[in-house]
Amino acid sequence: MSLLNKGVWVADESVENATLIPTATIVQADRYHLYISLACPYAHRANLVVQFLGLPITVSSVSSLKTDGWIFDQHFSDPILNRHHLYEIYQKHQHDFSGRATVPVLWDKAEQKIASNSSAELALNLATNWQNVAKNPHILVPxxxxxxxxxxxxxxxxxxxxxxxxxxxxxxxxxxxxxxxxxxxxxxxxxxxxxxxxxxxxxxxxxxxxxxxxxxxxxxxx
Structure with a gap:
């Protein structure tokens, strides 16, 4: 699998594992955009929370095709940063980022950085901290x-x-x-x-x- 190694896209596995960006969100409507892949069960978790609760977070998917990592195309474009590859979003977050460019990605439009790329942490954060702005509030974690x-x-x-x-x-x-x-x-x-x-x-x-x-x-x- 291709990786970012100090911001450079490489085709080998010289960087072993995905780098998880700790989840840190400010509960604010329309501040965040969630990048997912419709093919990825890990990204599906966070999207389920967003859709079920009716959270004020926009969502889009990368293409189901993977050519040198997750990509955007004419059917699945990047509505926020207009990038062609998911790894470019990681590079915008940190120019010398090292690790896999994975989904989900929660993009902070105000700070222009990734607020989370950890599917489990992100799903828990959205389920527990965002009830006050949910259109359909429901206690998912009693x-x-x-x-x-x-x-x-x-x-x-x-x-x-x-x-x-x-x-x-x-x-x-x-x-x-x-x-x-x-x-x-x-x-x-x-x-x-x-x-x-x-x-x-x-x-x-x-x-x-x-x-x-x-x-x-x-x-x-x-």
């Missing part, structure tokens, strides 16, 4: 359940969302078989949990449901 929700979100990330990618990129049959068996065992556990309730924490939707849904719906589409 205080008595907050620690349990965060813990389950981590589990869903590791055992469901990330596991699909691990299976897809397996390089030998033995690892593939092991991971696939683990994945379907975890799905079976979730199925038992949902047998007698519509949502992961009972009869009210929570943020954890927004962590599970993006992976499940992609199974339906595929």
């Amino acid at each position: 205080n008595p359940l907050k620690n349990e929700i965060i813990a389950l979100n981590h589990w869903l990330n590791d055992h469901i969302t990330a596991k699909v990618y691990q299976i897809g990129f397996c390089r030998n049959q033995a690892d593939y078989d092991t991971l696939l068996s683990e994945f379907f065992a975890d799905l079976a556990d979730l199925n038992k949990r949902l047998q007698h309730q519509p949502y992961l924490f009972g009869h009210e939707i929570t943020l954890s449901d927004f962590f599970l849904f993006p992976t499940l719906i992609r199974f339906e589409k595929v």
